[in-house]
Amino acid sequence: MPNLRTIVDWLEHRTGLETAVKSFLYEDIPASSGWRQVFGSVALFSFMVQAVTGILLAFNYAPTPGDAWNSVRYIMTELTGGALIRGLHHWGASIMVVIVVLHMVQVFIWGAYKKPREATWLVGCVLLLITMAYGLTGYLLPWDNRAYWGTVVTTQIAALPPVVGPYVTRLMGVGAEGGVGVVTFSRFYALHVLLLPPLTIILVGVHIYLVRKHGVAPAPDDTAPRKKFFPEQVFKDTIAIFVVFCVLFALAVLARAPLGRLADPTDTAYIPRPEWYFLFLFQMLKLFEGPLELFGAVILPNLAILLLFMVPFIDRGKMLRFTQRPVAIGVVVLAALGWAGLTGAAIASTPKTVDIADDLSAPQTWQELAPEELAGIGYFRLESCGSCHPGGKAGAQGPDLTKGVKKTAAQLIEHFKQPARMVPGTTMPAVQLSNSQMNALAGFLLKLNEKNAEALQSAPQFAIDGAIVYQKNQCGVCHQVNNVGMKLGPSLNGLAQRREKQWVIDHFLDPAKLSPGTTMPPYKFSAKDMESVTSYLLGLPR
């Protein structure tokens, strides 16, 4: 039985692995190295977390609009640990930006970019830009409203500069009408998973090689004998990594990564906002209007980036202690203040998003619909009909359904089953619903008009789920809701005024016990169905 030593020796003899690892770990570093040098390792670690979680997400992610949203929803709601993995990836992106910036600030304040370490700084600047590019491209991939509208703004900004603007937008896959669609999505996805990761790995490799070549920058008065990287500095790096990992893990567990509604290009009510680390750029645009917009949106940020690259060539003095670098500290403080001010202003000026339809005091449109029709809304949403038939908005792919549908229910159902047979050349996919579900959908579409169209958006999901349970179990065969259905049993309008929730639940389970002589059969709904159907019924108007 070979022990570990013989295996290591065998490997060492064939590959030189042990020597390589040892020479990496036992590199000499200045005695003055310590906690302030941990940021580079932490940045590399946060990249590795993004790589691992990104690959895991890709195992269950469909990179096309529509499907993308569905698959992210699937990851978050149906896969064990899916919400955690996406949480780690989502919050990990923010953490990575923070760490990379902190790393840069540390190097800047201590002047560690000075000769001969200029190239290390330059590669680091490129890595910062790549980190930003990950954020920008990854933002689109969940394909919810936030993703879609955020990217619309980005592409509009990219179109601003004269001469190159149109080329940049074309590279981003933006169509002639300026829309963000399938092509942009594919480009962003390819950048995010195919181009940027190998580029990052290569540049991180070069960056680390350069750090090794020139050695860690010592403090100017450091004459003490040099120490080894391992184990003391590795220990410090490890502790820093652990702290950051704990913060990330807590965020991923406690703060659910957002997934909004499916991207809706016609949702004019949506207020697009970029990710928080881009908010300052977003806010800065508000300071520049008219012809100055180009300056604020394009010239100024590019000048800032150029300046960042030029830092080691502007400041060419000797290495000094950081307490002797008031200008550098001043620049960092000013930049931080400017950034915080702009970001704060952007957050302050963001209107609170209103949670729709939670106020049930006045009867709302959805409450006046029959259960079948409300269930129809559920199927409308389930099939994402709204992404092509948004109603009343220009530029939609499918016809406006709120203007009155000029077909019979039978024709509609035929059209759902085989769209191209009723409308030759249509790109509409076949509706994947059962016959009774299609009935409900067709019934709703026939009733749909401009007045009640807002129920499509505003009807709360519990009511729709409840209406679906109601429709599936054919409650309408005996009961009336909003004057639709038979009168064998009592009308269910105003149920909340007559009964408590627990009574309704008990009654479903054993009707004869609470209403002796009733002909209603017992219904043993699942817990979720029971919750939806009782909430729905108790939410009915009088």
Next chain:
Amino acid sequence: MSEPKADRRTFFLSAIYGVWGVITAALAIPASAYLLFPPRVRKTADWVAAADVAQLKLKQPEEVVFRRNRVDGWKVTSEKASTWLVKMSDTEVVAFAPQCTHLGCAYHWEDKRDDFICPCHNSTFSLEGKVLTGPAPRALDRYQVRLESGKVMIGAVERSDA
């Protein structure tokens, strides 16, 4: 201070290994659950009407094609499926899944021989789905069946035991 003392070194080493062990476990355990656990099912298979009981002849297997919705990951696809229906009596219909239990080939009913035969490796099955000859390891799998107002309703496939 060129080389840390032995106990300091031991402390550093155990801290490094310990922390990396924790981080690895915190990522690897959820990742394994994510990859290996089946998704929490949203919908159980719908019951689909495949045929009229009256149209089936007693003990005469008939291949029937029906449409059903299949939940596949984040998608629900409407697809064609087929089954061999056998009316055992007026109150009992059996629906066999259409693949041979050996390697998944499509088998068919051979009227002359009075058994199901798989063309791949000549497995044969009786009217009840039992293995008669050939390499098939177990009886034909069956769909759940419910008879509702004269219709044969097909549910999920159940694996046969032997």
